[in-house]
Amino acid sequence: MKHQHILEELRGKGVRLTPQRLLILNTVAQGEGHLGVDEVFRQAKESYPYMDIATVYRTLHLFKKMGVVTEVAIGDRLHFEITDPDGRHHHMVCRECGGAYNLAPDYLVEFRETLMREFAFEPDLDNFTVTGICSVCQSKDKAKV
Amino acid sequence: MKHQHILEELRGKGVRLTPQRLLILNTVAQGEGHLGVDEVFRQAKESYPYMDIATVYRTLHLFKKMGVVTEVAIGDRLHFEITDPDGRHHHMVCRECGGAYNLAPDYLVEFRETLMREFAFEPDLDNFTVTGICSVCQSKDKAKV
DNA sequence: TAAGCTCTTGCAAACGTTTGCGATTACTAA
DNA sequence: TTAGTAATCGCAAACGTTTGCAAGAGCTTA
Known part of the structure; x- marks a missing residue:
């Protein structure tokens, strides 16, 4: 059982640590990458x-x-992962293959500053996902044509 | 009945124009701004x-x-609007008041270029929404504290 | 350690959305 | 104009997600 620090943090916030919650936390933690709700359920x-x-x-x-966990929308389905402890990251999700890629925060700094300056709009960029087509699928698509 | 050009376009693509479809199209068109599914249903x-x-x-x-229509996610709920004919626009949605603001495409050009250059990732920025807190709600939040 | 309070669980029902199916309708071609 | 064909509709059932509620369990205090 890793993630002792997460448990301390939750307890500190007054969250009751039931067996079910520990089990779900472990399941998400072990499920490398991103698990859907049904996968978490089945494994637990x-x-x-x-x-x-x-x-x-x-x-x-x-x-x-x-x-503690971060929600990532992958093609209409929600997936969950343990929140990145050392600096948050964002996601690029391919709408063709469903693959999820991490995106470092730096790439959004300027976008954020622009929205703040122009519109005084404070964007939620802690959990940001942009869909598109990854380079692999772009090549495949070209091959088909 | 406006939107004659939309009807021509749909017919050209082999879409059957049933009374129900015309009615739904009109409802979305008349519902200024963004209508939820249930609102479209009720009005139709x-x-x-x-x-x-x-x-x-x-x-x-x-x-x-x-x-023909564009889907906008406003706080877990999907809203629909007639697709902007002269150049697409994006949305900023306030997670506090649920308000939706338009965002001109220019603000995303650079972001797009960065993703393409760095990751060869082609983002879908035709229907892009970023959530956050609008300037009005920021002031309110400050007032509360 | 035991009691008590509150939060959480499991169940079932409710809700919003999607899908299968037979009846109906829009469009095409003669 | 009419007949034929394939797409669409309305209904109902299915699915994924959320909620209400009574029973049960975690945490605190003494």
């Missing part, structure tokens, strides 16, 4: 058969609100 | 009581695929 259920899908949803939303 | 039902919610969903998705 293997360890604890009474696990309820409603608990999974409630727990993931709680973790998201607490900043 | 006033003119044609047999209107089915499934038809509204199917039609809006069809129109979206045809490029």
Whole structure:
């Protein structure tokens, strides 16, 4: 069981650490990359058969609100990952293959400054996703034509 | 009935123009700004009581695929508007008040070029939405503290 | 350690959205 | 104008997600 610091943090915020929550946290942590809700549910259920899908949803939303996990929209489906501890990152999601790529925060600094200066609009760039077509799929598409 | 050019365009693409579709198109067009699915449904039902919610969903998705309407995510809810004919625009959505502001394409040109150059990632910036806090709500928040 | 308070869980029902299907309708061609 | 064909509609059921509620469990205090 890693993520001891996350547990301390949650306890400090008055979040009760139930077996279900620990299990879901572990599942998300072990699921390298990004897991969908149903995948988290299925895996957690293997360890604890009474696990309820409603608990999974409630727990993931709680973790998201607490900043412990990050939600990434991949083609209409929500995926979850443990929040990047050393500096947040963003995502580029390919609409063709569904692949998710990380994007360092630097690339958004200027965009953010522009919106602030021009519109006094403070964008949420902590959890930012841009969809598009990745380089691999671009090559494939060209090959088809 | 405006939007004659849209009808021609749809017919040209082999889309059947049923009364239900015309009605939904008019509803979206008249609903200044952005209408939710339920609002489109309710308004369309006033003119044609047999209107089915499934038809509204199917039609809006069809129109979206045809490029006739644009989908905007406003705080977990999808809204629809007639696609901007003279140059597309983007949206800034306030997560506090739910307000949607237009954003001219210019502000994204540089961001797009960066992603292309650095990652060969072609972003979908035709229908781009960034959430955040608008200037009005920022002032309110300050006042509360 | 045990009691008590509050939060969380599991269940079931509700909600919003999507899908399958038979009946109906828009469009095409004669 | 009419008949034929394929797409669309309305209905109902299915699906994924959220919510209400009573039973159960975590944390605090003494």
